[in-house]
Amino acid sequence: MKLKNNRILKLATVALVLTIVSCKEESKSVSVTNSKQTGSHPNLILTQESVAEIKSQLGNVPVFDATLAATQKDVDLAIQEGIDVPVPKDMAGGYTHSQHTANYKNMQKAGVLFQLLEDEKYAIYVRDMLLEYAKLYPTLGRHPQERSYARGKFFWQCLNDSNWLTYTSQAYDCIYDWLPKEQSDYLNKNLFRPYADFLSIETPKYFNRIHNHSTWGNVSVGMIGLVMDDEELVNRALYGLKDLDIDTNAIDNDGGYIYDKDGKAGFLANLDSPFSPDGFYTEGPYYQRYAMYPFMIFAEALQNKKPELKIFEYKDAVLLKAVDALINLTDADGEFFPLNDGQKGMSYYTASLVSVVDISYYHGNKKPELLSVAKAQNAVQLNASGLAVAIGLRDGKEKPFLKKSIELSDGANGDEGAVGILRYNDSNNTMALVMKYTGQGLSHGHYDKLSFSLYENGEEVLQDYGLSRFVNVEQKNGGGYLKENKTFAKQTIAHNTVTQNETSHFNNDFEIGSNNHSEKYLFDASNPEVQIMSATETNAYPGTNFHRTMLLVKDATVDIPYVIDLFKVTSEKPNQYDLPYYYFGQIIATSFKTEAPKSLTPLGTKNGYHHLWKETQSQAKADNIQFTWLNNRKFYSITAATTNEDAIILARIGANDPEFNLRRDPSIILRKKNTKATVFASIIESHGDYNPISEKANNAYSSFKSIKVLLDNKKYTALELQLKSGVSKVLILANNNASKEAKHTLKINDKNYEWSGSYYFK
Structure with a gap:
């Protein structure tokens, strides 16, 4: 494959060099009577200096040469097909949407080709396309599809119009000095300045907020402002609109967009607020x-x-x-x-x-x-x-x-929780354990405090569902978000974290969620054999506190790192707690009895539970359960501490989903009922593989015999892990003191434990 790729690269480079020579020869006879030879463009992404440097290097930079050759092939095909600027009609994925998207991408590429290859046909293509848009724009009202809170002109939402203007600005910059002044003046007056005003002044609730949509809006207005040397537009982009008569604390009906509370907006505000210092x-x-x-x-x-x-x-x-x-x-x-x-x-x-x-x-x-x-x-x-x-x-x-273990803080000042990633890498295996203890995440946030996902060699082992949307697939709601994104994907039960009383965190209320965040407790990846992260959540449910601690452990007792999951719950009153693990693949073995029902019923009536089929429910009737499955030819097991009364539910996504918008993924749910304080304690391990050719199962059984909660109080939680080899290990977490210098002494079952730091594990 490598030799094949190198051969293709060499052929592409040779073709490009021949093209450049040909273009330079042809350019000698090209009329330049309409060119402004004394101009200063391009000066945005390309500059006159960089164009000269690039030309001097062409034919001697393989990746650049190959990219340029591929770009030229794409644009030449687009030119051959002709210019098509349809009257806007469709949502994402539809013909008009896709055509306008292709147009702005092809214009941007053509502008670059004009500068680098000196072939006037690319400038003509951009000019002719822009003149068509300039004729169309004044005839348009807002897009006929009315679903968006900010309907665009060429597209169903202003966001895509800003995509168009951001890319097209680059093309315009590349041909600006080539155009006769009367044409650039015409385009500025009839297309670009009105378009910039439309995206900003005429649509302030789109332009003047903190959100990725507004970033695109700010940038599109700023880019065209730079091309036209319009300082007012550039300042509008950088600092937002001033003295607006809009509610700067508004939340819309569509996605819960929240505006910056102090009215600050624009490109710089979108750098200040959504990004953490990390x-x-x-x-x-x-x-x-x-x-x-x-x-x-x-x-x-x-x-x-x-x-x-x-x-x-x-x-x-x-x-x-x-x-x-x-x-x-x-x-x-x-x-x-x-x-x-x-x-x-x-x-x-x-x-x-x-x-x-x-x-x-x-x-x-x-x-x-x-x-x-x-x-x-x-x-x-x-x-x-x-x-x-x-x-x-x-x-x-x-x-x-x-990519090493890392904790990335959330919030403008880095004080609104974080995402923790614990990694293990060697020549044969990679593991990544991802735990989310962040703020809400604006309108795209989910109600999933202290959730996690697990990866092995780039494959999901325990998954986060993600979104419910088929981007740019017209048949699925015009490519937009599906209603199941709100009714399932955002709900707590769709994630690997605890749901109380079948109600999502913050009662599924965006404003409450946005005013709260989880707190970092501990992150220590200094020891590659025992890496740990821990966080707390005290606002998801009134009167209930969560504290989750996860470890990625690689020691001599096992071949592949395993995960310890400790989820401590305390509450002022008894509740039902559900902890799901969303896996993939085929069930191999369970330590608990399972019975297939004659018919399936939803697990609940709302908050995502109504989208889960209850395939079976059993009582643990033991102080441990074990669950083993096979996926991607690998065996995995969860060993969990339980009580006799705990319920084990096997569920599958897909109930109340008549249009089949949701994936039919399975989960195992650990349920504890009528409980104030409890601990979910589990071991998650990858431990073997299956070869379908030799039909041989290797190491198909879990290495662990049990996991037990030895102690749980306000100050400490202690677990005992027993391996089938006879080795046992004890994990003790200091629940209220994460200091590395703190010294601890604790007696459990007549055995004394002494250590320094936030945890003990031996």
Whole structure:
């Protein structure tokens, strides 16, 4: 495969060099009577200096050359197919939506090709397309699809219109000096300035808030302002609209959007508020990925046009930190963890992240670790930052981007909880344990305090459901969010965390959730054999406190790291508590009896329970249960401490879902009823594999015999783990003192334990 890729790269490079020579020869006879030869454009993403440097390097930078060749192939095909600017009609995934999306992407690429290849056909393509849009724009009201809170012009929502303007601004910059002044004046007056006003002044509840939508809005207005040298638009983008007669604390009916309470808005406010000092974006990695392109592309434009702003130094270089944080929020395959609303499978191979990685490398001291990500992406942005990456790759400067255990704080000041990631890496196996103890996450947040997910070698072992949406699939609600996103995916029972009395955290109330966050308690990954993270939640239910502690353990007793999950619950009154584990695959064995019902019934009536089929329910009737399943040819087991009265429920997503919008994924739910204080204690392990060719099962049984709660009070919780080998281990957590210097002495069952620090594990 490597040899094949190298051959393709060489062929693409040769073809590109021949094309460049041909274009240069043809350009000698091209009329330039309509060109403004004394202009200053391009000056946003490309500059006159960077264009000259790129031209001098063409044919000598393989990844850049191959990307340029692929881009030229795409745009040449688009030119051959002709210009199509349809009257807007469809939602996401429909013909008109897809065509306008293709148009802005092709225009952006064509503008770059005009600058780098000096072939006027690309400028003509952009010009002719823009003139068609300039004719269409004045005839349009808001989009005929009325679902969005902020309906656009060319698209069903202003968000996509801002996508269009952000990309098209780059194309316009590339041909600005080539256009006759009367044409640029015409486009400015009839298309671009009205469009910028529409997205801002005419739609303030879209433009003037803290949210990824507004970031796109701010950036689109700022980008076209930079092209037209319109300082008023640039300031509007940077600082938001002033003196607006709108409710700055409003929450809309659609998605719970909340505006910044002090009225502060604009691009800089969207840098200040959603990003933590560690670079974590409060909406979650899926939307951080989406927002990073406008953040970084506008920052690059500002760096080129207004270097005095020092935008890459803003908030202690938070944009550069955010790129590192985002890469760390991926599994072994580069796919983003689906925290909050997140579509599974989205990864840093997406085209927007190619630009983001390149810009971060070029403007962030050229970290060689980013080159390894760019090498995996196998493409670059066609400007100075992409050229720098391509040169670094050509010269072999890359170093591995090692994703290590990390805690990323949430909140503008880093004091609103965090996401913890514990990792284990060796040549044969990778594990990633992700625990979420953040703030709400704006409108895309879920009601899932102290939830977690587990990955092995890039595959989900215990999953976060993610979002309920088929992006750009027209048949599924026009590509928009499905109602099941609210009725199931956001609900607490859809996540691997505790639900009380079949009611979601904060009673599924966005405003209450937004005013509260979990608290970090402990994070220590200094010992690769025993890594630990711990957090508390005291506001999800009035009068109830949660404290979850998770360990990733690799020791001599097992081949693969295992997880210890300790979830302590205390409440002022008796409640029912449910802790689900959402797994994949086939059940292999259970230590409890299971009976298949003659017909299925929903597990409950609301709060996501009505979307779960109850496949079986059993009493534990033991102080331990064990559950083993097979997925991706690997065996996994959960060993959990129980009481005789605890219920074990096997459930499956899909009830009350007539349009089959939800995946039919299974779960095992541990239920404790009529209880004030309790502890859920479990061991989660990967322990063997199955070969369907040799039909051999290797290490198909759990290594553990039991897990037992030895002690639980306000100060300490202690567990005993017993392996089938006869080895036993004790975990003791200090519940109220996470200090590493604290000294503890505790007697359990006539045995004395002494240690320093927040926990004991031997």
